[in-house]
Amino acid sequence: MTTQRLFQRIRIAKGETRASALLESLTEREGQVLSLLGRGLSNAAIAEHLHVAEGTVRNHVSAVLAKLDLADRTQAALLALRFGLADAEKR
Numbered sequence: 001m002t003t004q005r006l007f008q009r010i011r012i013a014k015g016e017t018r019a020s021a022l023l024e025s026l027t028e029r030e031g032q033v034l035s036l037l038g039r040g041l042s043n044a045a046i047a048e049h050l051h052v053a054e055g056t057v058r059n060h061v062s063a064v065l066a067k068l069d070l071a072d073r074t075q076a077a078l079l080a081l082r083f084g085l086a087d088a089e090k091r
Helices: 004-010 016-026 028-038 045-050 054-067 074-083
Strands: none
Touching: 028 045, 028 054, 028 074, 045 054, 054 074
């Protein structure tokens, strides 16, 4: 699925409601990982930031991609930016 198609699909079905529901399906840690992906961090940098193993981060990234039906971390980063999640970690 292309990023353009993803955003189109998210806009469908009561606007932003569908996207919000998908994002709410993430665990707190998955949300943190998505936020850090949106800031452009690598798995190693995310692992250091969250004080976990890099393999754990890979597992969280995979879970985020699966739950949000995304093809890659670039789509996840774009989604985080679109919904303002990348800024949440800076506060």
